[in-house]
Amino acid sequence: MTPEQPTTQETISEKITSAAIRYEGQFYTGRNHGEAVIELERLISHYDPSKIESGFLTSTNRFVSHDEAVAIAKKAQPEVLIFDTISTNLLGKE
Secondary structure, three states, X not given: OOOOXXXXXXXXXXXXXXXXXXXXXXXXXXXXXXXXXXXXXXXXXXXXXXHOEEEEEEOOOOEEOHHHHHHHHHHHOHHHHHXXXXXXXXXXXX
């Protein structure tokens, strides 16, 4: 098992804790991805936007993709899934 793979018990209780971006191996977080980018910009004045990876951090400190975050939310936080569906529909990404 790799350090990023939670145990079965962790999977059951794992929740999304924040939006995050990963840049050159470092994580930057916020209530949304825009805030995470602002945090990056506060610490690094010149960066390559093409190297930013968007995702989310979980309660087990894993960095996960949007799709994996939705799967976690289905199990642990149904109210987040409802919000995700609404925001996705508003953005026209059905």
